[in-house]
Amino acid sequence: MSLFNIGKEVIQVLKKNNHKAYFVGGCVRDYLLNRKVNDIDIATSATPDEIIEIFPRTVPIGLKHGTVLILHNDIGIEITTFRSEGNYSDNRHPSNVEFIKSLEKDLSRRDFTINAIAMDEIFNITDPFNGHNDLINKTIRTVGNPDERFSEDALRIMRALRFMSQLDFTIEYKTFNSLVKNSYLLKNIAIERIVSEFEKLILGENAVESLNAFFENNIHTHLPNIVLNNCKATKKFTKLNTLEERWAYLMISGNYETPKEVLKLLKLPNNKIKQIEILTSGFYKIINHNLNEKFIYEYGLNNTLSINKLNFAINNTGVSDEFINKMYECMPIKSRNDLCIDGHSLVDTVGIKKGIWVKELLEEIELLVLNGTIENDMHEIQEWIKTCKLQQYKN
Numbered sequence: 001m002s003l004f005n006i007g008k009e010v011i012q013v014l015k016k017n018n019h020k021a022y023f024v025g026g027c028v029r030d031y032l033l034n035r036k037v038n039d040i041d042i043a044t045s046a047t048p049d050e051i052i053e054i055f056p057r058t059v060p061i062g063l064k065h066g067t068v069l070i071l072h073n074d075i076g077i078e079i080t081t082f083r084s085e086g087n088y089s090d091n092r093h094p095s096n097v098e099f100i101k102s103l104e105k106d107l108s109r110r111d112f113t114i115n116a117i118a119m120d121e122i123f124n125i126t127d128p129f130n131g132h133n134d135l136i137n138k139t140i141r142t143v144g145n146p147d148e149r150f151s152e153d154a155l156r157i158m159r160a161l162r163f164m165s166q167l168d169f170t171i172e173y174k175t176f177n178s179l180v181k182n183s184y185l186l187k188n189i190a191i192e193r194i195v196s197e198f199e200k201l202i203l204g205e206n207a208v209e210s211l212n213a214f215f216e217n218n219i220h221t222h223l224p225n226i227v228l229n230n231c232k233a234t235k236k237f238t239k240l241n242t243l244e245e246r247w248a249y250l251m252i253s254g255n256y257e258t259p260k261e262v263l264k265l266l267k268l269p270n271n272k273i274k275q276i277e278i279l280t281s282g283f284y285k286i287i288n289h290n291l292n293e294k295f296i297y298e299y300g301l302n303n304t305l306s307i308n309k310l311n312f313a314i315n316n317t318g319v320s321d322e323f324i325n326k327m328y329e330c331m332p333i334k335s336r337n338d339l340c341i342d343g344h345s346l347v348d349t350v351g352i353k354k355g356i357w358v359k360e361l362l363e364e365i366e367l368l369v370l371n372g373t374i375e376n377d378m379h380e381i382q383e384w385i386k387t388c389k390l391q392q393y394k395n
């Protein structure tokens with residue numbers, strides 16, 4: 001069953017229980033834009049307690065804000081009670097929320113007109129802020145006064161730029177001016193929230209313009225406790241597929257040779273940081289050395305392909321994927337696991353106590369096998385070892 005059909009059933013159940021219920025938020029926006037809908041949000045006049053009573057399987061994920069996750073046909077759907085918000089004390093969180101019965105009032109607290117459209121189960125829309133018109137004109141505009149809306153919750157600044165990128169929209173003039181003017185308030189927003197929007201921005205189809213709006217207007221200078229260098233992207237940026245490739249590109253454009261520290265401050269998870277570091281270091285290596293078997297061996301096939309793509313995106317130079325794939329296929333060993341001798345058997349063969357020499361000798365053998373001087377064959381490797389001067393390692 002499609003997500004919308006599941007949502008329809010949920011709305012019908014709420015209505016049977018005498019509550020109002022509508023599709024809202026991203027699913028309505030994406031449905032009207034003919035884009036893929038990822039998740040369904042439903043808004044209702046029912047209170048969280050009432051929702052929990054009506055549906056057998058519920059998870060109270062944000063009771064304070066009136067959000068209950070229900071499981072219907074094993075699909076999770078978020079149901080949020082219509083609400084209005086009190087004053088915002090910290091540029092992010094309302095000091096109190098009030099559950100209400102009016103759909104229009106609930107829509108008026110939402111960030112942008114394109115996100116403030118409600119749709120019933122037979123696809124009739126309620127659109128008090130002309131969001132549909134803005135969808136047609138590809139415009140991002142705050143609901144109400146932009147200065148008020150951005151100072152209430154400065155995360156909306158990042159959301160506007162994210163939607164600009166994802167949807168390939170333009171931010172309406174007054175909304176954009178206000179966004180830049182209020183960007184200093186980002187210092188009060190948790191970096192994790194900012195980065196989560198930023199990563200969606202990076203991956204969007206119009207990322208280049210949105211990124212350049214972000215950096216050229218110095219919005220990046222207002223992140224909490226981070227001095228982020230100025231980065232920029234050109235059209236080739238969009239040729240990069242993965243998030244890590246795109247992060248590496250930005251780091252390189254911002255002159256970060258070793259981006260670990262700044263990525264830590266941005267609170268990216270360690271595995272992601274590691275991957276971005278590998279790509280960045282590979283990029284600097286490839287521009288100073290030729291791409292050869294040793295490089296592919298060291299970085300692995302997929303990273304090499306990514307690094308080559310980065311080189312194209314940044315320097316407009318590189319080799320074909322086919323060339324890399326062929327070179328890889330011809331390599332007698334693809335990784336250390338393929339080498340027919342390991343540290344232990346090397347120690348046994350040589351008969352010297354293990355030490356730093358094991359690593360050095362293995363690396364030498366690896367290289368000789370890789371460039372075809374000796375075969376990846378235990379006997380041949382042993383013969384070669386006999387020719388080595390191992391005296392130096394004996395004491």
Ligand code: ATP
Nearest residue numbers: 024025026027038041109110111115116153155156
């Ligand atoms: P996505 O496709 O990424 O899920 P979305 O618009 O659905 O986009 P959500 O974060 O899921 O984004 O939020 C759902 C809806 O809640 C939004 O469409 C908007 O109406 C409202 N909303 C979310 N965050 C805010 C905010 N910071 N300020 C005001 N309204 C918000």
Ligand code: MG
Nearest residue numbers: 025026039041
């Ligand atoms: Mg959503």
